Amino acid sequence: MTVKLIPQTPSAYDYPLLIKNILPTPLTYFPDREIVYRDKMSYTYVELNRRVQRLANTLEGLGVKQGDTVAVMDWDSHRYLECFFAVPMMGAVLHTINIRLSPEQLIYTINHAEDDVILVNADFLPLLAAVKDQMKTVRKIVLLTDGEADPDTPVNIEGEYERLLAGAAPDYDFPDFDENAMATTFYTTGTTGLPKGVYFSHRQIMLHTYGLMSGLCAYESQAAVNSGDVYMPMTPMFHVHAWGMPYLFTMMGNKQVYPGKYEPEMLLKLIVSQNVTFSHCVPTIIHMLVSSPVIKDLDLSRWKVVIGGSALSRGLCKAGLENGINLYTAYGMSETCPLLTVANLKPHMMEWDAERQVEMRCRTGLPVPNVMLEVVDTDGKPLPHDGKTAGEVVVRSPWLTQGYIQDPEKSEELWANGWLHTGDIGFIDQEGYLQITDRVKDVIKTGGEWISSLALEDIISRHPAVSEAAVIGVPDPKWGERPMALVVLKPGEEKAATPDDLKAFFARFAEDGVIPRYGVPDRVQIVDTIAKTSVGKINKKQLRVDFK
Incomplete structure (x- = not known):
């Protein structure tokens, strides 16, 4: 027996999923809505x-x-x-x-x-x-x-x-x-070797657009989006099509604001003057904005911001919320077009206190429709969704790149056993939320045990004097690796915390059982800046070179 295919009438139109079919909708619904570029034109x-x-x-x-x-x-x-x-x-x-x-x-x-x-x-x-x-x-x-x-x-x-x-x-x-025609390509810079080219078809971008719509717009949550929102990207448009958001907001006919070069004053000016209500960015951009003294005088209570690219720490999330910014997380990668999960709060969580909500807003999120996501062990066997058993995150979805351009070997590694391997380690809890605990390459391996650098960064971000932090593994002759924390203090707080103070702060979490005692960093170094990649992520590869 085989499936029964639908018969097609010779004269029937076989509607292809092509990007051109996005544009008629806003022309019907909102033809007079604006596209704004900086303060230069609309x-x-x-x-x-x-x-x-x-x-x-x-x-x-x-x-x-x-x-x-x-x-x-x-x-x-x-x-x-x-x-x-x-x-x-x-x-x-x-x-x-x-x-x-x-x-x-x-x-x-x-x-x-x-x-x-x-x-x-x-x-x-x-x-x-x-x-x-x-x-x-x-x-x-x-x-x-x-x-x-x-x-x-x-x-x-x-x-x-x-x-x-x-x-x-x-x-x-x-x-x-043909809807399977290649529409876009761009290059992702890995930790080693030359950049790798990913590619996406018209069909994939169209399905990803509907995936974004379902993940951001369909569910009762703390930050649902609709056609009345004013959109401004703060993720470079060269990076995974600005997360695919311009396609979504064009389809819905939203007012769109494009900021040009990212400058804190211009971003804040546009947010206020153009009544921006939805943006997306990496944590470093929000950190830059909440660190600006100007922000204290602005009403940002209508601004929803999705954070991706790197983990959203609880400290930064709380700082954003205290400034009125409705922060939450989404997750994906260059190879996934990129959306996989969104940290939407379920309705019963909307009644929780701020601290419990922060925990869920910082979760990696719930898979959006048409994303199959599992955490697996080294043999590829799915692990229990118990909120603690961690493994590699693997995914299937109709909008994942089918390989790397002219690189069949790396393409097969990416798609081993028919699942796209993200290179991220995480767990899934009983509510279905994914939590990334680290990149495979960033896990700190000490004395045969694994320590999550992201968990340590989240802890130190809660110290009131800490503005920004990164944790890396550095070589150790006895244990193989030991965690080292690099910390940028808030302006005016330079004398509020010493390295010993910060180690003691970590130690309190070890005493409470949040992290093991061997997770307390041996070294905490206060620095002026932390190296970033070309898309604004913490550059742990460079940090491991600089502080080995």
Whole structure:
């Protein structure tokens, strides 16, 4: 016996899941809602639609055809939003370039992705100029500016974005094609080796958009989102399509605000002046904002912020809540498009006190619909959902990358036994919430036992004088590794805590049984800053080199 396939009438239209099918909905529901770029410009969804078509005509005039790759190097802008649509809707591939890569990594990704055209902000022309002679496939380069004079550069520029769009026709007939066509690609920088290219199809991005909608909008929770919210990303648009959020908020027809370069004053100005109610970012961005003295004078009580990329510590969560920010966690990775889980509070948790809610807001979260998620042992066997038994997190979902570009060996490692291996260690509790306890590579292995660096960071974040912290394993001749804490103190608190004070703070949690006694760091070092990666995460690889 086999399944019974549905018969298809020869004249029936087989509706493909293509990105182009996102745009008609906001044009029907909210055609006059705004797209805002910094304090420089705004226009409606009607104009967005016209500009997307003008951009497609511009790119076609530059020789872009189906299957070609168009790369973008820009701050978070309306231009980037237009590229999110026009490029894949043509049947080309959008390559969102990480603007913080080293020159060696930058040229590697450009050549490895086989970019045909690059759209580059004037701020990043020096980066491109440094590698222009090593480009193997790039045919045309388009300049992006905010209206200032064209810069003097050795890079051969085909034209300036706005002038090219102004000269292009406002109508473009976006074709139908296979929904499994590649829509986007970008590169994730690992701890070793060259960046790895992931890729996503139109079908995957469309399903991920509905996954976001179900995870963020469908459930009664502490921070449900709807079409009345005002959206502003604070995650770089080069990083996993800004977590896919621009596709969701365009589909729903929300007012959208794009901040350009991340500057605390501009971010706060836009949040207030544009009445922003929903954003997403890594913890370091929220840390930067809650550390700004300006924030004390602002009403942020309507602002919902999803934190991802790194663990949200209880200390930072409490600081955000005390400033009126509705903080909670979501989880995913570059390879997963990225959404896997959201830390929505269940209805019965809404009555809990603030301290218990903070614990759940900082959980990694509940799997959204169409995400199968397990924690498994070293043999791949699922572990009990008892809130304590930890294993590697493995996932299945229709929107996960199917591999790494031109890297079959790493692709097979990623998909061993038919599950995508996240490289994260965690447990699932009785309520179904996932809690990541560490990255496999960041677990501190001491005397044959494992200690979670994230758990130690969460503990020290609760000290009233601590602004930011990272915990790493450093070599030890007796135990193999021992935990070391690096701590940034709050301004004005430099004399409020010594390394010995902070070790004593850890020790109290050991006495209460929260962590084992061997989990108390031998070394606590007070530092001015903590190294970050190109996407704002704590760079533990670099810290292990600096403090070995």
